Amino acid sequence: MKKGLLIVLLFFSCLNALAQEDAWVYLLDKKDVTASIANPISILSQKAINRKALHNIPIDERDVPVDEDYIAQLKSSTGITVKAKSKWFNAVHVRGSIVNIQALDDLSFVSHIEFADKDLNTSKTSKEKLNSKFESVFTDFNYGNAFNQIDMLNGHILHQENYTGAGMTVAVLDAGFPNVNIMSAFERLRSTNNLLGSYDFVNREEDVYTNNTSNHGTLVLSTMAGFIQDQFVGTAPDAGYFLFITEDATSETPVEESYWVEAAERADSLGVDVINTSLGYTTYDNPNYSYSPSDMNGNTAYITKGANIAFEKGMLLVTSAGNSGNDSWQIVGAPADASGVLSIGAVNANGAYAFFSSKGSAAQPNQKPDVVAQGLASYVITENNTTATSNGTSFSSPIMAGAVTCLWQALPDKNNEEIMQLVREYASQYENPDNFLGYGIPDFEKALNAGLGFGNVPEDTEELIVFPSPTTGKLYISGFIDSSGLAKLYLFDIWGKKISEFDLNRETDDNIDLSFLSSGLYILNTGENKTFKIVKQ
Incomplete structure (x- = not known):
């Protein structure tokens, strides 16, 4: 009798292992994200782009499709059926046995797996693996002689x-x-x-x-x-x-x-x-x-x-x-x-x-x-x-x-x-x-x-503002980069060639004359990591 009961238990245990479960397989990354966002027509319709622009909705990584190579590898995995995909979640919905779904965790591009049956989410799939992968991504290179x-x-x-x-x-x-x-x-x-x-x-x-x-x-x-x-x-x-x-x-x-x-x-x-x-x-x-x-x-x-x-x-x-x-x-x-x-x-x-x-x-x-x-x-x-x-x-x-x-x-x-x-x-x-x-x-x-806008301007410095741009001649100065009330400005063309420099005093100078310039784009630099683009008309 005990032997028969053992056989029955093993039978149902095998059935449970082979039972079909649903799960979401979250992927670690996407291909060509930067390029896709820079060229949104490659991933969105023009109407979608126009709608987002109208409502100031940014196009971001969530708009980039799931990597089809990853999906193909999931489809070819033993006992796995791919049912759906989501670019927003960068996830693929799969169906298969518990064992076969858990085996997907060994794929290098898989971030973590979540079973629809929450009682099955007891493995160390999620955060431990995700963190270890990102640690490897951000580890410093060993450049050797280079x-x-x-x-x-x-x-x-x-x-x-x-x-x-x-x-x-x-x-x-x-x-x-x-x-x-x-x-x-x-x-x-x-x-x-x-x-x-x-x-x-x-x-x-x-x-x-x-x-x-x-x-x-x-x-x-x-x-x-x-x-x-x-x-x-x-x-x-x-x-x-x-x-x-x-x-x-x-x-x-x-x-x-x-x-x-x-x-x-x-x-x-x-x-x-x-x-x-x-x-x-x-x-x-x-x-x-x-x-x-x-x-x-x-x-x-x-x-x-x-x-x-x-x-x-x-x-x-x-x-x-x-x-x-x-x-x-x-x-x-x-x-x-x-x-x-x-x-x-x-x-x-x-x-x-x-x-x-x-x-x-x-x-x-x-x-x-x-x-x-x-x-x-x-x-x-x-x-x-x-x-x-x-x-x-x-x-x-x-x-x-x-x-x-x-x-x-x-x-x-x-x-x-x-x-x-x-x-x-x-x-x-x-x-x-x-x-x-x-x-x-x-x-x-x-x-x-x-x-990125993280220049090294001293905390006690009055903010320097220049206006107007475009200008037909005079460029007005408000504030000085040097807390002493002095400023030295350097003017460059767009190719980086220095054209002129100006020594200003808060008490006596509030503008510089750019009437000698030809029409075009110029760069005004304070010498203290602050630059302004100036358009001369």
């Missing part, structure tokens, strides 16, 4: 704030990218589907990984997107990347400028945010095609004019200043001479000028280089999947481009020129730029805080 080149910029602070480039798109216009498609150092890039596409404009083919004579693009990309656990982390490891070959490494001819412009046009059509160009053009194999230093005036070279148009289209262009500082050419080349380009010089690991870095020239209409990053003994990952050091503004540029990409991710409401201005303004020698380091080494932590 630490100095990001620490110099305080770019690692952006990463600590979880701004790693996610949702941003970068186009790398360069020479060959051998082995990027198979190297383990780019496995993170590939596994997250952030290797978005490629094209060789020189040979007119999709393949940029084989049949090329240069590894330059691979080295450049590694400083932004490379990742070797506990050994190397690029400055924007979670951005999406398009890889374009525009440089013919076998010769130097003007057609490469045209390839570059064509690639920039494609980047624009693909919605690229940031372009990195570790290339420069000054002289050619045929000297009849070569430029002269006087042509580096910001609007002569074909590629320079193309770069300015790319800037007008809203992209942010980061470009190597060049490696001619120690030869007869010396000055910044094209397209880094463009007003719409953030041109990057090079320093060594201690922040001192690197001897080869191309210099600015008084003949150039804008301050060049704009800023600098480590370009002497920069750490890179080679096509052989090993770390090494290499020299050149070819590497200071992408190191900077990655940091800029993360900053823009953090400040999505800023446009390209505003991000560029923040980078310049919070650089080490902003008030006293020179032709070697430009505005100096940027501090991305300060730029982030300023962009």
